[in-house]
Amino acid sequence: MGHKQTDDAREETDNYQQDRFWNGPAGQLWVSSHEETERHTGPFGDVALLAAAPAPGERSLDVGCGCGTTTLALARSVGATGDVVGVDLSSIMLDRAMELAAAAKLTNVVFRRLDAQTAPLGRHVFDLVFSRFGVMFFADPTAAFTNLRASLRPSGRLAFACWQVPSANPWMALPSRAALQFFGLTAPPHDAPGPFSLADPDRLRRVLTDAGFNDIDITPEIRTLTLALGHSLDNWVHERLLMGLAGEIYANSSVEIQSRARQLLISSVEPYQVEDGLEMSGASWIVTARP
Numbered sequence: 001m002g003h004k005q006t007d008d009a010r011e012e013t014d015n016y017q018q019d020r021f022w023n024g025p026a027g028q029l030w031v032s033s034h035e036e037t038e039r040h041t042g043p044f045g046d047v048a049l050l051a052a053a054p055a056p057g058e059r060s061l062d063v064g065c066g067c068g069t070t071t072l073a074l075a076r077s078v079g080a081t082g083d084v085v086g087v088d089l090s091s092i093m094l095d096r097a098m099e100l101a102a103a104a105k106l107t108n109v110v111f112r113r114l115d116a117q118t119a120p121l122g123r124h125v126f127d128l129v130f131s132r133f134g135v136m137f138f139a140d141p142t143a144a145f146t147n148l149r150a151s152l153r154p155s156g157r158l159a160f161a162c163w164q165v166p167s168a169n170p171w172m173a174l175p176s177r178a179a180l181q182f183f184g185l186t187a188p189p190h191d192a193p194g195p196f197s198l199a200d201p202d203r204l205r206r207v208l209t210d211a212g213f214n215d216i217d218i219t220p221e222i223r224t225l226t227l228a229l230g231h232s233l234d235n236w237v238h239e240r241l242l243m244g245l246a247g248e249i250y251a252n253s254s255v256e257i258q259s260r261a262r263q264l265l266i267s268s269v270e271p272y273q274v275e276d277g278l279e280m281s282g283a284s285w286i287v288t289a290r291p
């Protein structure tokens with residue numbers, strides 16, 4: 001197992017903002033709330049893994065692998081005769097991924113810190129390119145998917161989960177919209193790098209087609225998410241604010257402003273309150289394609 005630091009993503013590339021974001025407080029928060037995040041992203045990832053069907057002996061790439069949960073799942077599926085490379089921009093999250101791989105005593109997995117859009121990934125080396133919510137942050141998605149396709153063997157396949165539109169994902173969209181409103185910011189364009197950049201299935205299909213993929217299948221996966229379990233609502237909205245579009249402004253605001261922002265968010269999610277948390281729907285696409 002190894003963890004090779006590269007400087008590729010440190011330069012002022014198009015994905016520099018993402019690099020800053022995922023290596024900053026949001027990445028730290030992602031690590032500290034890993035178990036809770038797993039509760040709501042896990043089931044979507046399981047469906048994507050089923051669609052990916054990793055088989056013993058295969059080589060897989062896990063794109064935007066974060067803390068490595070799906071990288072380890074892939075490693076178990078491909079077994080000792082296969083292997084998995086988990087790639088991500090975030091050192092903080094990769095460190096956690098390496099700890100988990102070591103604790104699981106998996107020796108067929110390596111992690112690399114790199115920008116999956118621009119870094120050389122090898123040519124025709126993987127049977128499977130997989131991602132759970134790690135492919136929506138590229139400044140140039142067509143270039144990124146072209147790079148990913150080049151890494152696939154001709155007989156290989158792509159499988160990933162990405163989020164549907166904000167209105168189908170109130171658990172992310174409501175806090176984000178309330179924060180933008182509170183801080184007087186304009187929402188970014190719907191196709192800007194971020195969780196919803198591939199939400200429009202026509203755009204998603206076009207990006208993959210332009211990147212050279214065939215046999216593209218886009219299937220909806222919709223679930224009810226139970227959020228803020230075991231958290232105070234105040235703490236949950238605090239985390240959503242830090243991870244959201246206004247995260248940096250919120251983090252640098254006074255305690256009083258932060259508290260007012262949280263109050264606004266709490267009122268925006270009140271209709272979704274249940275006894276032990278919040279119940280909100282989440283909707284993803286499960287995408288498969290061939291190079």
Ligand SMILES: C[S@@+](CC[C@H](N)C(=O)[O-])C[C@H]1O[C@@H](n2cnc3c(N)ncnc32)[C@H](O)[C@@H]1O
Pocket residue numbers: 015018022041045063064065066067068069087088089090093114115116117131132133134135137138
């Ligand atoms: C929403 S998180 C998902 C993490 C993980 N796959 C999971 O399901 O828990 C998105 C991940 O994509 C990574 N990421 C964003 N842009 C990237 C890029 N250009 N190259 C590699 N990783 C990237 C981020 O650092 C982050 O870890």
